[in-house]
Amino acid sequence: MKPLRVEREKILPAALFALLVLVPAFYFSGLIAGREISRYYALAWSLFAAAIAFAIAYTERVAFYRRIFFGVSALAFLFHFKTGLFVDTFEASCFKDTPFCHIAIAPAFLNYLYQQYLALMSPGWKLWGPLTLGAAWVFVTLALGRGWCAWACFYGGIDDALSARPGRPLLKLGWFERKFRDLPAALLVFLLLASFAYMLPVYCLWLCPFKLTGAFLDAEAPARKIQYALMGLAMTALVLGPLLTRKRIFCSYLCPFAAWQAFWGRLNPFRVTADAGKCTSCLVCVAACPMAAIRCAPGGQPEILAYCNLCGQCLDACPGGGFSYTVFGLELPARLSPFGRLLAVKYFYVFSALTLAAVFSALWGPAALRDLTLLVRGGQ
């Protein structure tokens, strides 16, 4: 084990970067969570995000610390929101007006319109409807783009964290990886058509593994059995997939929203770009990419697909440092001073992604901390 060596010249810039994340994260988290629970929980959540920012700026490693934040955020969501499905503890939640899952409301069109009507009639911005949810999505897409799937998705963190567990893949995807990489896009098209035909949230009813409950499945017994079986298969893909392959199987092959975000995410200026001059065709990046979004193009150069969610794993993995965060493929002039380093595209991107993810996850993160505190104290 290497002895821990403190690099003093990096501490102040990292602390400044952490402060830059902490201030907006706490301000907005306090507004969101503070409506229902103590702002101290929002402060704790914001400090956690700031600690992640500090670690990223100090070590210059994005992917490792991003994964910690992302995984904890998704666990907090499961802990607070999903357990609420079973024990009916919605009182302290921002989602108390949501019957089972806020995503399931979206494809249930009439319900969706009704929610919007309620939102307009009572200035309750937190009620989900086409305008509120649509505005949130536009903002997230402009600020984060495809980075949503690497920083803020309240489900993706589970798949991402599990994909880091095995040291090497036990199962190689081979031809499946090439032939079926567009499956989420196909699922998106098919599910939109099927939802349109049945006027039902088809994905949520038949595939979503995160509902964790049969409370709103089909009432008819045979259909219900098939829905349970498919939910079980999706859960298997979610848990076993990454453990066996080191890939985010559910996010890469079964999540239609990932395809949607990959399409619209190009509106966001941030990119991961490969420098062909530094490439030795070792293909380490292809194996490291958890989203199967890097392909070996003819000539042995890496080709970054539209499904790249800017997680940064390839930046950490490439031995030649051939990958970097850019703005539309362009890097800012390099600055070598301790504070000047923060003016790289990487830190602008991390600031944007982490702050937004911290604020967005304030919808459940602080509440999960409160739940945990109550649990430890032996309360509710």
Added chain:
Amino acid sequence: MPALFFEGALLGLSTGFYCLTACLPLLAPYLMAEGRALWKENVKILLQFLGGRLAAYLIFAVLASLAGQAGKYVMPGWLLPAATAACGLTMAALAVFRISAGPSACLLKADLNPFFKRLPLAIGFVTGINICPPFAAGLLRLLEIADVPRGVAYFTGFFCATSLFVSPVLLGTPWLGPRANDIGRLTLLLAGLWYAALGLTGLLTGQWA
């Protein structure tokens, strides 16, 4: 006769959106998978699809009118699930053939079995015999009319009006490229499996009985 044609057309115009929801999940994946960036090719697919629908409507019109004359409705109940299952399996088979054939650039050159080229006809037929609420309304009117030529006029009007709702699907096709074809083939596979499962479930559980 013209009055009945327009009566059918009015029913079609008022309920055509519903027809669109029934037709689109079958037609759109095929168009996406096999369509080209050429209007001519895609119009051919749409015309075949509409031809299949028209054939189904006319058969229905004749049968329903005859049934009306006899005072009872006679239509084999297994026809819809059987046709849905057959159509779904054919769609899935075509998709598997296309996906396993190789990269998209080579795929577009691969010759397609003429059997598959007539698939839009079958898809149109399946959507045509699908008894949706507007279709059922038309059927009841036919039982009342109980006259074959007048029944055919009524359902031709219904077909023409509902086709207006389906036709705009062509508007997106001139932008179809190899990538969209690749995604379309996977969509076709999913849609094929879905409809095959629906049809087989219908047959096995005897929901038509």
